[in-house]
Amino acid sequence: MPIPQSAPLADRTLLRDDVYQKLRDAIVDGTFEPGEQLKDASLAEWLGVSRTPVREALLRLGSSGLVVTQPGRSTTVSAIDSRMLQEARDVVASMHELAVRETVGKLSDAELERMRTANRRFEKALAEGNATEALQADDELHAVPVKASRNRALQSVLDTFGPVVRRAELLRFRSDDGAESLRMHERLIELSEAGDVEGAMRVAFDTWHSLPDAAGSE
Structure with a gap:
């Protein structure tokens, strides 16, 4: 044999x-x-x-x-390079927009609840000033539609360029700039539950595209 x-x-x-x-x-x-x-x-x-x-x-x-x-x-x-961050941010925003387009209206109650649970953890982490925990909760929330899409090409792109954006996100969550992300998470969940594909797509894209081109600046 x-x-x-x-x-x-x-x-x-x-x-x-x-x-x-x-x-x-x-x-x-x-x-x-x-x-x-x-x-x-x-x-x-x-x-x-x-x-x-x-x-x-x-x-x-x-x-x-x-x-x-x-x-x-x-x-x-590497240092957090402004040009590299901008390019990665734009790609990541588009991939999350695509994931939402493919899944809103199809997400199960359990998947929506995972998003809510992650957002509650995100809110708690922000209140406690725990940026690392906030970043992990943020990842878990956005991972729900990504995984639900079952789009391996989409996931591969995010695996490559997502970490570049996450470095800048962590710096953002270490500042006082997490409240807007919390609000956008809540809106994304609300629109996803309502089956509003176009609305959820806009929020998903804006959530990531709102990240500054250079860490620590607007």
């Missing part, structure tokens, strides 16, 4: 994705700061893995603009 190939390949894929997600999140939440050098050996030791999945993760992070790699020299966390 030939040696099965499927299980090891799946395991390696899961490992690569897990390493990528942990490094991505560490950049988004500021654990690794802009300009900080990332050494694959140190990262591998920190995560308890070999260098190979770390190197693969750094390549993926480079494609989304979260790190900058100079061949043969070093990999560093």
